[in-house]
Amino acid sequence: MTKPDPSTTLDHIDDARDYSTFKRIALGALGGFALLFLPAFAVGFTKGRLGQGPLENTDFAILAAAALLLIVICFAVWRLWPAESGEPEAPRVKQSRMVIFTCMGVGALLGMILVLTQEPGVEMFSDGPINPIIAGVVIAVWLLFVPIATLKWLRTVDEHEADAYREGAFIAGHAYLFLAPAWWMAHHAGWLPAQDPMIVFLIICTVWSAVWFAKRYL
Amino acid sequence: MRQVDTTIRFLQSEQLTMKNRLKVLRAERDWSQAELAVQLDVSRQAVNAIETGKHDPSLPLAFRISRLFEMPIEEIFHDQA
Structure with missing residues (x-):
């Protein structure tokens, strides 16, 4: 029995084993939102209520509900995460994570x-x-x-991720090069408020992260 | 005019990516991307990016691939020029 020509079977090669990029993005966004928003809500809520007096039973119930929701979302994200279960990982991948x-x-x-x-x-x-x-x-x-x-x-990180990071830095650097002087000039022309360095910083971080993510996962 | 043609050809050659037989070689050994990634000490995404031509491996990584499959680099990778 002759072995089939590999080039003819290329389309059937299991190259992803049900890895789902978009499922990861959605679950990652949900988990990240829950991890950031719910603790912040709990802290802000507690602080606000303490300013009005001691916490009441309904306050504890709301905080418990927020904690429960956080646990449920984290558990769901963990359970629904596209299975790489059983698949090995290089030590450097675990370290970077x-x-x-x-x-x-x-x-x-x-x-x-x-x-x-x-x-x-x-x-x-x-x-x-x-x-x-x-x-x-x-x-x-x-x-x-x-x-x-x-x-x-x-x-x-491996060279692929390092490349994605560097390309993100390169494009983010150029975004700053174009954005900062244009905003400064627009402010002097009276079209925009004065430049806020933190807004520029957040824009640059967003561009950098978006490029890194696209190069790495898409 | 000749200079322009040369420049265009240079730019086009810069945009060309490597083709490779990594996916086929991996399939012949019945390895998943993750299994190959561990042997190369890279992430699964890196293997996927190399297989799909989105990332050209560095020389050290190309040599690691070559040693792993016990084949010369030029039998695994070839440019499209």
């Missing part, structure tokens, strides 16, 4: 600290005053932990 999860954990912790210590009447995403001690902690984490974590992550 651990670095990302650690960064997400640190980010969520900082976010909660910022919400909890926020001055009364000051929105979190505003230019209002921040407690100097908290600001010092956040700056220290941003300038010490984040660069080290980024370096560690870059050393663990």
Whole structure:
């Protein structure tokens, strides 16, 4: 019995084993939203209620419901995640994922600290005053932990992901090159408000992440 | 005019990607992308990107692939020029 010509069977090669990119995107977005929004809601709600007096039973019930919802969503995401179960992974893939999860954990912790210590009447995403001690902690984490974590992550990822990251940086850099002077000029012409560095920062981060994601997963 | 043609040909050649037989070689050994990825110490996405021509491997990775399949690089990868 002769072996079939592999070139004729190319279409039948199982190259994805039911990996679903869009299922991952949807579940990842749902899980990320739940992880960010529900703890923030719980913290904000508790803080707001404590300002009016001690917590009541209905408050505890609302907080319990939020916690339950978070657990259910996390469990659902974990169970429904497209099965790579049983499929092996290179050690570097596990390491890079651990670095990302650690960064997400640190980010969520900082976010909660910022919400909890926020001055009364000051929105979190505003230019209002921040407690100097908290600001010092956040700056220290941003300038010490984040660069080290980024370096560690870059050393663990494979060349494909490193390429995606570099291309994201390249396009994001050009986005900044075009956006920042155009906004500055538009402000001087009276068409736009003064440039907000944090908005520019968020736009650049979004472009960078979008390019990285597209190169990596699509 | 000749200079323009040369430039266009250069740009076109820059856009060409490598073709490769990775998918076929993997199938012959009945390996999944994930299994191949572990042997090459890369992610499954990297293997998929190489197979679909979205990512050209570096020379060190191409040599790792070559050693793994016990074939010369040029029997696995070939350009489209």
